[in-house]
Amino acid sequence: MNDRLSRLRASPSVAVKQNLDYPVIDTDVHTNDYTPALEEYVAQYGGAALVDELRKATASRRRNAENSSGKDWYAQTPEERQYYRTIRSPWWARVTRNTLDVATYHLPELLYERQEEQGSDYSVLFPNNVLAPLAAKDPDVRRPLHRAVNHYHADLYRHYSDRLTPVAGIPLYTPEEGIEELEFAVKTLGLKVINIGGGVKRPIRAIADKYPPKHHPELAKYASYIDFYGLDSEYDYDPFWAKVVELGVPVTTHYGSQGWTGRSSISNYMNNHIGHFADGSEAFAKALFFGGVTRRFPQLRVAMLEGGAAWGANVYIHLIDRFEKRSLAGLKNYDPAELDRELLVELFRRHGASLTKQRELDPEQLVRDTLGAAYASDARQPQGLELEDFAAAGIEKPEDIRERWVDSFFFGSESDDRTIAAAFNDKANPLGAKINAIYSSDVGHWDVPDLTDALAESWRLVEDGVISAADFKAYVYSNPYKFYTQANPAFFKGTVIEQKVQRTGQPG
Template sequence: MGHTAQRREAAAVVRTDYAAPMPVQLDHPVVDGDGHIVESLPIVIDYIRRVAGSDVADRFAGSSPAFASRRAPLLTEHRHRPAPGNPITPWWALPADTLDRATGLLPQLLYERLDEIGIDFTVLYSSVGLACIGQVDDAIRHGACRGLNTYLAEMLDGFGDRMTAAAVIPTHTPDEAIAELDHVVKDLGFKAVMLNSFIARPLPERGEGAQWLDVLALDSIYDYDPVWARCVELGLAVTVHSPSQGLGLRASSSRYMFNHIGNFAASSDAFAKAVFFGGVGYRFPTLNFAFLECGVSWGVQLLCDLVDRWHKRGGANIERLDPKRLDSDEWDRLLVRYGGDRFADAAVRRATLGQSDNPPDDVDDFRACGVTTPADIVGQFGRFFFGCEADDATIAWAYADRVNPLGATLQPMLGSDIGHWDVPDMRDVLPEAFELVEHELLSLAQFREFSCDNAIRLHGGMNPHFFDGTRVEAYANALLGRADVPA
């Protein structure tokens, strides 16, 4: 889908006075489920120093040349040079317009511009948070997350009627996750969080640098059920935004876009499958999950695949594939008759018959999910929300009820991504999103769900007071069916 707004020249640093108008007046608010705040790294490091001490702050600053931003020459010295096995990191990842660049940095400026941008309420996610929750060193990780969360709480203080920040939650162990969840909610007043959805853990027995990816909800070395339970207790949706750039087949040393495209979808797909197959969605049926900046097309594919696999391998269906059902005498007859001398040896026939006969103790991969019918699978997807950018035409696939299993529709959610390079002009987000309606890909009712209702359901479904005191409070209360407030 093409951009409707007139774009600036690449070298421009001052915005033009033109912005694409909305073709209609919406009869509902716009709730942005995934905007961004761009932190000042020198100030964040000062916050880390304040809460965790100089040693932790200095080691965090030294963990990447980009973090040592007080020393600009260091960045030039470390300019990336392609080398096999050295994945390129993001570059020029922020808008080149002065006003938009400053807007992503300064919550007060964003607050003043929200009406111009067309957003009534936004949930802002950290930019440097991904680097904080991914630190291998325990002290650096804990100190960086706590310092950043303090920074976010103080930067957004006083703007709660139009915006809120999501705290960053490290998840290397359940204990550290629970400790930070309690701290950000009870001490700092957060009501939204972003959890790290996978951990790269070392495999020293396989050599230096060997690692495996722990997706927390399945096959983990820890039991993360206490984390999911604490999220329910605190009224927090589990939102994830973990990148997979630099891992596996997304490790180009020369092309940032090679590594970037699809990376959030890949990590979200892995975590969603872990939540499903690990039985987390079954054991915690009231817990909402959001997968951010990844679109919804992979979610549609995952739902279709799960239903298809269940029909063939789920529950009692797996018994149809049991090799015990084979007739060994008929097998021998067929191989001798049609295989010729190659299969004259009975030992060869037996060995061939035994191929793929290596099942685990439990042959039902779906057992922990509590799934007995395809409807159970679709039902668990009712707690999944998918952050989508404004120019993503595949949002329409979420509503393809003639194709999706059992006529299912998924829950896409507007994630503006303002503050990052994906949005050259913040004023274009809403008109660009509305092209989905203009191109007859979404109805007005579906656009309302995408641009407003689903974000409210995600957070308000966990905490009915999430939107109290905000511009969208009355609308949210009506949508959520709050019985404790007057109609």
């Protein structure tokens, strides 16, 4: 008890929390599993064989990139890394020196006890193994692994549900797979938040048919694309989104882009890391927007974590700007049919004699010579819906963009992220919008060496004038509360948040 009191007195986040008249909701806390306990639980599902598959899956996620001989990055010479273009992947991604925190992320009882010390009233947990089963390509392995891991976490944290809730990892190789695992996680296990990969890597069929992956595994590794579920997918994911809305489940993702073009350094992890969560989540979110998912499912609530909120504001601004130029009305400025060919010829005759050298000017040839052959070719002109990139999203006015981007999406920002200012800048953001930044501390990863610092770091954004006190309240309370309760009004039933809201009232 004395040790706990001394820790509370020493915590800078406790000092901040004492001056707040509202609760704090942390939307992103990473925990680690005690391996023997997890494997023992998995064995109950599928015996030793399923434990072996779990070990393969976690090793696949944990190991560094390998070349075709199977040599790890660290075992390769610099020349081999250059030859194979083996990217530098994450290393030393967890806290070690702070031994108390190491134990905290493994022990639910200790994490629960230290919630006050952390400055949080309620935390949503992302166990690091929650999506490990995605590395299993065989659905007969992937699905039971997901069920076992989700069941383990549901049982592990059930006793602490008034302050802690773990997410369920949901595979989405097909919408049917996602629906079945979603229903099991929610209806059977009682979990109420899901975490998905922001995309699925699929083979390019034209290449896979010519060079079957089983015969050309090295080629298959690169001859692929990413399906982001909402745009140009080979599957119709609407049944999955409909089930998510029906069950009242908030959707989260930590989707990244390390290894993508521009993030494939063979020597520098930070080069590959900085901004990669934002880039990956941007691709995912734009696919949902342009694919019309947020139009068809306005109740859907999706949070992209760890990438910050600035990119959400950036894309929102660009969506508004581009709609003004690339809507059906705006496209008339670029339509070849709108070009006054007679006037163009007359202007060239009047002002371009030194260039044309008295050539006879044919109107269509002049179009080809000035704008390019595509502008004069009927075969190159888009028709119908091909003309309008905003058609599937159903955008008819800028307010529609605000509704289908700002209202649907929430953006996890870590405690020291000063770019959060862009999210709350309603002067720069069109239509006076503020982007839904949500407190996403990321404790448990290397970003936070000390669990007790995160909330205090966020408050320093107020002290430094980066955001206002009102914005801070929206960040750590109002926006997270809105995210979970707009998806499921009963989300906080039976929790300390429900108790505090009853005393203080819902956030405005």
